[in-house]
Amino acid sequence: MNVRNNLVQAESTTTGGAFPAVRLRRLRRTSTLRRMVEETRLSVDDFIYPLFVVHGQQVRREVPSMPGVFQLSVDEVAREVETISELGIPAVILFGVPAHKDPIGQENFDPEGIIPQAIRAIKRVTPELVVITDICMCEYTDHGHCGIIRDGEVVNDETLEIYGRVAVAHATAGADMVAPSGMMDGQVQAIRQALDAAGFSHIPIMAYAAKYASGFYGPFRDAAESPPQFGDRRGYQMPPANVREALREVALDIQEGADIVMVKPALAYLDVIRAVRERFPVPVAAYNVSGEYAMVKAAAQKGWLDERTIVLETLTAMKRAGADLILTYFAKEAARWLNER
Ligand code: PBG
Numbered sequence: 001m002n003v004r005n006n007l008v009q010a011e012s013t014t015t016g017g018a019f020p021a022v023r024l025r026r027l028r029r030t031s032t033l034r035r036m037v038e039e040t041r042l043s044v045d046d047f048i049y050p051l052f053v054v055h056g057q058q059v060r061r062e063v064p065s066m067p068g069v070f071q072l073s074v075d076e077v078a079r080e081v082e083t084i085s086e087l088g089i090p091a092v093i094l095f096g097v098p099a100h101k102d103p104i105g106q107e108n109f110d111p112e113g114i115i116p117q118a119i120r121a122i123k124r125v126t127p128e129l130v131v132i133t134d135i136c137m138c139e140y141t142d143h144g145h146c147g148i149i150r151d152g153e154v155v156n157d158e159t160l161e162i163y164g165r166v167a168v169a170h171a172t173a174g175a176d177m178v179a180p181s182g183m184m185d186g187q188v189q190a191i192r193q194a195l196d197a198a199g200f201s202h203i204p205i206m207a208y209a210a211k212y213a214s215g216f217y218g219p220f221r222d223a224a225e226s227p228p229q230f231g232d233r234r235g236y237q238m239p240p241a242n243v244r245e246a247l248r249e250v251a252l253d254i255q256e257g258a259d260i261v262m263v264k265p266a267l268a269y270l271d272v273i274r275a276v277r278e279r280f281p282v283p284v285a286a287y288n289v290s291g292e293y294a295m296v297k298a299a300a301q302k303g304w305l306d307e308r309t310i311v312l313e314t315l316t317a318m319k320r321a322g323a324d325l326i327l328t329y330f331a332k333e334a335a336r337w338l339n340e341r
Helices: 002-015 024-028 031-036 074-086 114-125 156-173 187-197 213-224 244-255 268-280 290-301 307-321 331-340
Strands: 047-054 062-064 066-073 093-098 130-135 148-150 153-155 175-180 206-211 260-264 286-290 325-328
Touching: 024 031, 047 074, 047 114, 066 074, 066 153, 066 213, 066 290, 074 114, 074 331, 093 114, 114 130, 114 156, 130 156, 148 156, 148 268, 153 156, 156 175, 156 187, 175 187, 175 268, 206 244, 206 268, 213 290, 244 260, 244 268, 260 268, 268 286, 268 307, 286 307, 290 307, 307 325, 325 331
Parallel strands: 047 066, 047 093, 047 325, 093 130, 130 175, 175 206, 206 260, 260 286, 286 325
Antiparallel strands: 062 066, 148 153
């Protein structure tokens, strides 16, 4: 009885009443009523669509573990961005697969590399589309790690110099924003300084700030051809058990000049998104990663889940948790569903 009284009391102090006067189902009765009191609204403006760019012509190769996601050659990217733009998606993030891999990933900072080519092609077709580039080394290095290797270890400070060169190469080709994802300490500061020194002080940085060492990146590594050839990434990406450490990562990245901070992956880390949103005033992005996409696609293909319901529900959850922006392979489908609503 006491417990019940306390609950009734708590409800009356927060909402000013209790059953039978209060009936929460009243505002759920019709779809219009539900629409009027919806607290979180997903929008196409929230989306950033990832693209995988490869060498060649008329290449449109589906990633086996990511149905509906393709490795595209530059000419195909130029066609794809027209659709993306027509759907109202404001931004893309580019990942490049180089022609050759080597220990330091030379093509990554080559002004004629795959990403600069793609940026220029996109800007010719859809100049208003925001082009973000991922700054990392794993797709370009023969060892598949996100930095330079010395004595079997990924060395931090020498790697920073390369990141700076990559960022400048992308900005020179016309990138609107860069997104360092390698999880080296000091990477935001190094890139900020390199960009500023090259005359790109107006180019924002979206920092992969709290990026966890996650099993959910598996399908991406097929798409970007970037799995580590030895060991794993736990020496630089974050341990999944930690949230206080994520707040330190975010605080440091903001101090170093990050304009947007990202939490990655999204679905298993909604509490981290919420914690970051509550403590920091900067825009927060969430990466709905490849493994999250693959799980939903696989279950939907088997008829075990309804894809549209699940996608809109999970993307809404990311936004409710506090994400302003969502990087998602579902962006095109979700945009179509939202436009229909
Ligand atoms: C590169 C990078 C990765 C992802 C984005 N940038 C892979 C990794 O860290 O191994 C993963 C994205 C996804 O899974 O969708 N460092």
